[in-house]
Amino acid sequence: MALLDVENLTLGFYSEKNKKWSKVLNDVNFSLYENEFLGIVGESGSGKTILANSILNLIPKQGKIVSGSILFKDRDILKLTEDQIRKVRGKDIAIIFQDPMSSLHPLLTVKDQIVETLQAHRLIKKSDAVEIAMNLLRDVKIDRPELVLNKYPFMLSGGIRQRVMIAISISCGPEIVIADEPTTALDVTVQRDILALIKGFKKNLNFSLMLVSHDLGVIWENTDRVVVMYCGRIMESGKTEDVLRNPLHPYTFGLLSSIPRKTGKKLEILKGIRGSIPSLHDFPEHICPFLPRCDFATEKCNRPLLLEQVDRDRFVACFNKGAFK
Amino acid sequence: MLFQAENICKTFYKRNFFRLKDAGLEALKDIKFGIQDRDIIGIVGETGSGKSTLGRIFVGLEKPSSGFLYHNNSNIFKLSKKDFREFQKSTSFIFQDPYSSFNPKMKVLDILFEPLILGGIERVKRKDMVDEIIENVGLKNDDLGKFPYQFSGGQRQRIAIARSLILKPKFLVADEPVSSLDLSVKAQILKLFEEIYAKSDLTMMIISHDLSIVEYLCNKSIVLYKGLIMEEALTDSIFANPLHPYTRLLIESAPSLYSDRAKDVKLEAFESPINLESAKLKLCPFLERCKLKLDKCRESFPEIIEVESNHRVRCLRYI
Numbered sequence: 001m002a003l004l005d006v007e008n009l010t011l012g013f014y015s016e017k018n019k020k021w022s023k024v025l026n027d028v029n030f031s032l033y034e035n036e037f038l039g040i041v042g043e044s045g046s047g048k049t050i051l052a053n054s055i056l057n058l059i060p061k062q063g064k065i066v067s068g069s070i071l072f073k074d075r076d077i078l079k080l081t082e083d084q085i086r087k088v089r090g091k092d093i094a095i096i097f098q099d100p101m102s103s104l105h106p107l108l109t110v111k112d113q114i115v116e117t118l119q120a121h122r123l124i125k126k127s128d129a130v131e132i133a134m135n136l137l138r139d140v141k142i143d144r145p146e147l148v149l150n151k152y153p154f155m156l157s158g159g160i161r162q163r164v165m166i167a168i169s170i171s172c173g174p175e176i177v178i179a180d181e182p183t184t185a186l187d188v189t190v191q192r193d194i195l196a197l198i199k200g201f202k203k204n205l206n207f208s209l210m211l212v213s214h215d216l217g218v219i220w221e222n223t224d225r226v227v228v229m230y231c232g233r234i235m236e237s238g239k240t241e242d243v244l245r246n247p248l249h250p251y252t253f254g255l256l257s258s259i260p261r262k263t264g265k266k267l268e269i270l271k272g273i274r275g276s277i278p279s280l281h282d283f284p285e286h287i288c289p290f291l292p293r294c295d296f297a298t299e300k301c302n303r304p305l306l307l308e309q310v311d312r313d314r315f316v317a318c319f320n321k322g323a324f325k
Numbered sequence: 326m327l328f329q330a331e332n333i334c335k336t337f338y339k340r341n342f343f344r345l346k347d348a349g350l351e352a353l354k355d356i357k358f359g360i361q362d363r364d365i366i367g368i369v370g371e372t373g374s375g376k377s378t379l380g381r382i383f384v385g386l387e388k389p390s391s392g393f394l395y396h397n398n399s400n401i402f403k404l405s406k407k408d409f410r411e412f413q414k415s416t417s418f419i420f421q422d423p424y425s426s427f428n429p430k431m432k433v434l435d436i437l438f439e440p441l442i443l444g445g446i447e448r449v450k451r452k453d454m455v456d457e458i459i460e461n462v463g464l465k466n467d468d469l470g471k472f473p474y475q476f477s478g479g480q481r482q483r484i485a486i487a488r489s490l491i492l493k494p495k496f497l498v499a500d501e502p503v504s505s506l507d508l509s510v511k512a513q514i515l516k517l518f519e520e521i522y523a524k525s526d527l528t529m530m531i532i533s534h535d536l537s538i539v540e541y542l543c544n545k546s547i548v549l550y551k552g553l554i555m556e557e558a559l560t561d562s563i564f565a566n567p568l569h570p571y572t573r574l575l576i577e578s579a580p581s582l583y584s585d586r587a588k589d590v591k592l593e594a595f596e597s598p599i600n601l602e603s604a605k606l607k608l609c610p611f612l613e614r615c616k617l618k619l620d621k622c623r624e625s626f627p628e629i630i631e632v633e634s635n636h637r638v639r640c641l642r643y644i
Contacts, residue, residue, distance in 0.1 A: 043507040043508060043509060043510075044507055158372070187371040187372055187534065188371075188534070188536075188575060188578040188579050188580075189371065189574055189575065189578045190371075191578065191580070192577075192578040192580075195580075214507065214508060215580060216508070216582050217579070217580030217581045217582050217584070218580045220580070220581075220582050220584070221580050221581075221584060244582065254509060255508055255509065256582070257512075258508045258509045258511065258512035259508070259512075259537075259582055260512075260515075260537050260538075260540070260541040261582075261583070262583070267537065267540050267541045269512050269515060269516060269541070272509060272512035272513055272516065273509035273512075274513070276477045276478075276479050276480070276507070276509070276510050277477075277507065277509075279477075
């Protein structure tokens with residue numbers, strides 16, 4: 001059974017300058033199953049982050065839900081009141097943001113921030129909370145947690161900050177953890193440790209994880225299922241092996257061929273994609289958004305796009321599926 | 326040899342209340358290598374390894390605290406003002422962030438004119454040179470009248486490349502040229518670098534934390550760690566046969582689309598926030614993180630040695 005169901009989610013942003021509404025998310029449908037590692041992949045501006053944030057109802061002021069629902073345990077998150085959603089945030093659904101420097105409070109120590117989350121969701125004494133905080137830091141493999149507890153975020157390195165973020169996110173035993181580019185700002189060696197850490201927790205604590213990333217290597221090594229987004233739409237989704245080894249959408253194919261790949265002894269970039277992603281207010285609405293950049297487009301692409309099911313758990317939004325083969 | 330770096334060190338000092346030098350941060354230590362004509366040399370390392378500082382020294386933006394940098398056998402930091410200008414004209418730099426490296430109030434045409442004016446190019450020739458370069462980097466003529474904010478990241482990086490190549494330099498340093506770009510655009514820019522290299526007589530230095538970029542573009546690579554050269558070799562031999570444990574760790578850690586998914590990464594305790602013994606005693610800076618350390622690593626500091634021909638490594642395992 002699905003733990004989280006996103007159904008026909010359409011989110012509009014109003015632009016004061018252009019005096020029009022643009023769809024940041026356009027008819028997004030997907031499910032997150034129990035104990036699953038789901039990847040959301042796409043270039044910047046494809047709507048990955050706004051999708052992750054809207055699951056916690058963290059939608060910026062200029063945005064408005066046009067239609068759709070996000071069902072978590074048969075409740076529509078988008079219809080909850082602010083008080084109700086607060087009980088869900090951090091407890092049932094936790095989020096790890098991209099940049100730990102701007103998402104940790106700069107004026108509070110690590111201890112204060114972990115204790116704050118714990119006390120917000122559980123009735124415990126402060127001294128007990130501190131004890132739990134200490135253990136959490138030990139769990140995220142921080143050497144000498146007692147030293148880190150009393151430090152401010154700016155005193156810590158990027159890797160340790162992200163570990164603190166992870167400690168906060170798992171502190172209340174969430175059922176879903178959303179990780180929005182958790183390792184983008186970090187070095188590869190630190191990235192590897194952080195991802196291994198998240199994976200390890202997933203095994204022990206049994207939560208579902210939604211990993212938002214633009215790095216196909218990270219998605220390949222860590223996820224069970226993947227959703228490919230472009231211009232606020234889902235282009236392709238399915239099992240990670242299927243999508244990344246046997247892509248059906250020209251966009252997925254283009255992304256994969258943009259990565260240098262070993263052919264024989266030399267690294268080569270095979271093809272790539274021409275052009276670049278349009279800005280939000282230029283998203284084509286009634287045709288396939290990828291049409292202007294697509295090398296395999298035909299006349300039949302000039303009509304509204306639909307996400308079709310091609311196999312069990314495999315969806316593709318393209319009229320020329322696999323045309324590039 | 327186009328460039329020869331001899332024992333370059335760079336220390337940054339904090340100044341205390343009385344503007345006196347406080348404890349220093351050694352960004353680069355004992356850097357020694359040569360760049361030949363037509364090389365594309367890759368500098369790899371993590372944040373804080375000193376790779377950007379090294380690039381800045383090579384174009385004369387930063388002065389080393391000690392050591393020499395020879396360009397065509399003359400130390401560039403001992404040149405007369407006039408010769409130094411000539412040297413700077415023959416070198417160029419591409420910055421990491423295509424958003425903050427442009428004056429937002431200048432149009433693209435003015436951005437491209439500025440180096441021409443400073444380079445003392447005659448007025449009549451300027452427009453032709455601009456036309457030539459924008460065609461080479463794949464921009465359109467209409468783009469010249471626009472402001473930087475009207476472009477996407479990839480287009481801006483193209484403008485930055487145009488600006489740095491317009492005076493036809495001999496040597497180009499690109500500091501993380503594609504790290505802020507999207508995957509599809511990254512591939513386009515990497516291909517552009519290749520084209521430019523093939524068309525001109527450039528020598529390049531590519532600074533990147535992304536190993537695949539260095540492997541893709543460069544013929545020689547240098548691995549930096551905490552300001553020290555850990556390994557230096559031809560790119561092919563570094564990636565086929567990494568000798569230093571740090572290089573191996575870097576190559577292993579890079580997520581790859583073609584890796585075995587089943588592999589399980591072993592977790593290690595993270596580096597402790599307090600300072601490390603290797604910094605106090607003069608030891609290998611990688612000691613605490615090294616999985617292959619030997620007993621002698623706790624006793625002496627490794628010097629860089631040539632293990633195979635053209636493959637130098639700083640590790641006591643090979644002594």
